[in-house]
Amino acid sequence: MNDMIIGSNNNQMSSSQNTAPVGVKPCVLNMSGIFRSYVQGKKTLDILKGSSLSIARGEMVALVAPSGAGKSTLLHIAGLLESPDSGDVLICGRSTRGLIDRERTALRRSEIGFVYQFHHLLPEFSALENLVIPQLIAGRDKKTAVERATQLINYMRIVDRAEHRPSELSGGEQQRVAIARAVANAPSLLLADEPTGNLDPKTSSFVFDMLHNLVRESGLAALIATHNHDLARRMDRCVTLNGGQVIEMKL
Ligand code: ADP
Numbered sequence: 001m002n003d004m005i006i007g008s009n010n011n012q013m014s015s016s017q018n019t020a021p022v023g024v025k026p027c028v029l030n031m032s033g034i035f036r037s038y039v040q041g042k043k044t045l046d047i048l049k050g051s052s053l054s055i056a057r058g059e060m061v062a063l064v065a066p067s068g069a070g071k072s073t074l075l076h077i078a079g080l081l082e083s084p085d086s087g088d089v090l091i092c093g094r095s096t097r098g099l100i101d102r103e104r105t106a107l108r109r110s111e112i113g114f115v116y117q118f119h120h121l122l123p124e125f126s127a128l129e130n131l132v133i134p135q136l137i138a139g140r141d142k143k144t145a146v147e148r149a150t151q152l153i154n155y156m157r158i159v160d161r162a163e164h165r166p167s168e169l170s171g172g173e174q175q176r177v178a179i180a181r182a183v184a185n186a187p188s189l190l191l192a193d194e195p196t197g198n199l200d201p202k203t204s205s206f207v208f209d210m211l212h213n214l215v216r217e218s219g220l221a222a223l224i225a226t227h228n229h230d231l232a233r234r235m236d237r238c239v240t241l242n243g244g245q246v247i248e249m250k251l
Pocket residue numbers: 038039040045047065066067068069070071072073074
């Protein structure tokens with residue numbers, strides 16, 4: 001299962017990219033000294049003020065903080081969707097400071113998967129096609145992409161929904177497809193913003209179990225923003241944002 005979920009890509013970290021001492025797991029994500037402000041009218045909002053966070057391969061980290069604290073900002077910067085005003089984000093040991101847009105996009109496509117609170121699946125395509133398309137964009141041939149999409153559909157236990165469009169799926173099924181899509185290109189890092197926040201408690205727990213198993217079995221590094229303390233407690237570590245800094249917290 002491990003090989004099936006993550007091993008079919010060539011984007012695993014090379015030792016030259018990310019050398020860690022023996023016994024220390026190499027970092028997939030390393031954010032250091034991140035500052036980010038937004039200008040709103042005449043005011044400047046300082047959201048991140050020197051935030052630092054490292055996540056190792058196979059580590060699952062919960063991000064728990066009140067609304068407006070900067071969780072989405074941190075996730076967007078970790079996911080190379082937004083640039084920090086200063087500081088650096090290293091993905092698999094590679095600094096992203098100074099990368100041009102094309103390089104950032106290529107790194108994001110190969111190494112990072114996203115899951116959002118709302119599924120953001122392509123409405124006019126089936127569940128299976130939603131998993132095939134990102135792989136074709138990444139350069140996989142169609143046969144391999146369909147094979148991998150089918151394996152993921154099996155893994156997420158939505159085989160009988162594979163040919164259905166997102167509007168014909170339940171909320172839990174939509175999120176399972178969205179999670180499968182996030183790992184379709186075998187990334188090293190999974191970022192999720194309230195991935196079960198839109199689901200009822202029972203479905204939320206079931207979908208989280210699947211996400212949890214997937215991360216565990218594939219050895220992904222994961223940063224998952226959630227308001228749900230029960231889910232957060234099941235992760236390896238929990239961090240919060242306080243005064244624009246990332247700090248470890250006990251729940
Ligand atoms: P959270 O995800 O914890 O709710 P966000 O990162 O979305 O927090 O937002 C943190 C703060 O930054 C909020 O006050 C929000 O209004 C502000 N903010 C976020 N993005 C922008 C933007 N693009 N322009 C202006 N202000 C923003």
